[in-house]
Amino acid sequence: MERIKADPDLRHIPVIIVSSVEEMDSVARCIEMGATDHLPKPFEPVLLHARINASLATKRLHEQQELSHKQMEEYSRQLESRVLEQTKQLRESYESLRRTQEETVFALSSLVEIRDPYTAGHQKHVSQLACAIASEMGLPENQIEGIRVAGILHDIGKVCVPAEILSKPGRISEIEFAVISTHPQVGYDILKTVEFPWPIAQIVFQHHEKLDGTGYPIGASSDKILLEAKILSVADVVEAIAYHRPYRPALGTATAMEEVSKKSGVHFQPEAVAACMAVFQEKDFVFE
Numbered sequence: 001m002e003r004i005k006a007d008p009d010l011r012h013i014p015v016i017i018v019s020s021v022e023e024m025d026s027v028a029r030c031i032e033m034g035a036t037d038h039l040p041k042p043f044e045p046v047l048l049h050a051r052i053n054a055s056l057a058t059k060r061l062h063e064q065q066e067l068s069h070k071q072m073e074e075y076s077r078q079l080e081s082r083v084l085e086q087t088k089q090l091r092e093s094y095e096s097l098r099r100t101q102e103e104t105v106f107a108l109s110s111l112v113e114i115r116d117p118y119t120a121g122h123q124k125h126v127s128q129l130a131c132a133i134a135s136e137m138g139l140p141e142n143q144i145e146g147i148r149v150a151g152i153l154h155d156i157g158k159v160c161v162p163a164e165i166l167s168k169p170g171r172i173s174e175i176e177f178a179v180i181s182t183h184p185q186v187g188y189d190i191l192k193t194v195e196f197p198w199p200i201a202q203i204v205f206q207h208h209e210k211l212d213g214t215g216y217p218i219g220a221s222s223d224k225i226l227l228e229a230k231i232l233s234v235a236d237v238v239e240a241i242a243y244h245r246p247y248r249p250a251l252g253t254a255t256a257m258e259e260v261s262k263k264s265g266v267h268f269q270p271e272a273v274a275a276c277m278a279v280f281q282e283k284d285f286v287f288e
């Protein structure tokens with residue numbers, strides 16, 4: 001028994017002890033070491049045969065259980081590696097899609113800026129400031145990401161405004177203003193079929209709306225304007241005043257904030273104005 005149980009190749013073989021009554025101590029030791037059965041001498045051959053069959057049946061059952069346990073383990077290992085592989089592929093295709101989306105957004109954005117060098121960089125600046133305001137207001141990451149994309153694209157509708165009007169020095173006429181003010185609608189029409197995970201077309205459509213309903217294109221009132229559009233409109237106006245425009249020199253961020261603050265609660269959402277103020281005064285925000 002000692003030798004059988006010490007050998008890894010033999011230790012699973014069932015052992016039946018056949019012994020005389022005087023050898024009981026030795027039988028007890030064998031059973032402690034793992035003997036499966038004991039038959040005292042003299043024995044009936046038919047009984048030994050039955051015990052052998054029973055031991056073999058138990059052994060086969062154990063072997064089967066062990067085999068199916070191993071198969072299950074192997075199966076779950078394969079499953080795990082397949083899930084890992086597919087997750088990796090999914091992540092890669094998501095990353096590639098995200099890159100494509102980002103490149104498309106910038107390509108679209110550059111369409112309008114190529115034609116209007118005076119406002120080159122405007123959309124990127126507005127996007128950057130709007131994100132800083134949104135972050136200051138404690139908005140969730142995903143919503144800030146939507147604001148970032150909407151900011152980069154917010155003036156895309158200006159592709160339909162003649163370049164002479166966009167870069168005209170001095171005051172613009174009423175008709176020229178009417179042409180310019182179509183750009184939120186045009187932007188909406190360009191973007192409405194693109195399936196962004198954020199309401200980009202709607203934000204772009206509303207970026208010139210004002211809280212008191214005096215904005216354009218539809219004069220929507222405060223409760224109908226998306227928070228993202230309210231934030232974007234503050235960033236848009238601050239950037240426009242702070243920077244050089246064809247019809248006047250750059251006025252700087254302090255003047256810009258002063259102007260926007262005067263209209264806080266009338267044109268602009270007070271929380272967004274306050275956050276914008278904090279971004280400049282406490283966070284030392286500078287346009288890239």
Ligand SMILES: [Fe+2]
Nearest residue numbers: 154155207208
């Ligand atoms: Fe605009």
